[in-house]
Amino acid sequence: MKPDEDFDVPALMALEADRVAHAYAARATGGLSPIAVALAFSDWALHLAAAPGKQADLARKSMRKWLRYANFLSHAVRGVDCPRCIEPLPLDPPTCCVFRPSGWPPTRRNPWSTGRACMQRPRRPTRR
Numbered sequence: 001m002k003p004d005e006d007f008d009v010p011a012l013m014a015l016e017a018d019r020v021a022h023a024y025a026a027r028a029t030g031g032l033s034p035i036a037v038a039l040a041f042s043d044w045a046l047h048l049a050a051a052p053g054k055q056a057d058l059a060r061k062s063m064r065k066w067l068r069y070a071n072f073l074s075h076a077v078r079g080v081d082c083p084r085c086i087e088p089l090p091l092d093p094p095t096c097c098v099f100r101p102s103g104w105p106p107t108r109r110n111p112w113s114t115g116r117a118c119m120q121r122p123r124r125p126t127r128r
Contacts, residue, residue: 025034048054075081 029037
């Protein structure tokens, strides 16, 4: 701007407010656009809503995992040695939080780590 031009102070304040808001949003989201995340999630949700077979498959898998985890918890609460809720996959690293090498304290009875492993990944390994 030239020195003799009038400043539009409200417009400059509005631009500065937008800049600050965008900077804080970028910092909070790691530079990922919240709108892009919302669009990706809505795309996924709409595709899932249009696939009743996939919904039934996900519900069946979820129920099976919850029943397996409930069986594990019932054994763990009673102090009875229980079968593993989930077995390690060939691709699992040996230092995984649930499957520790010998000499480490056993985590087989830890409901938090077992539940996380039971619910987090598929039962069968995916092919690469």
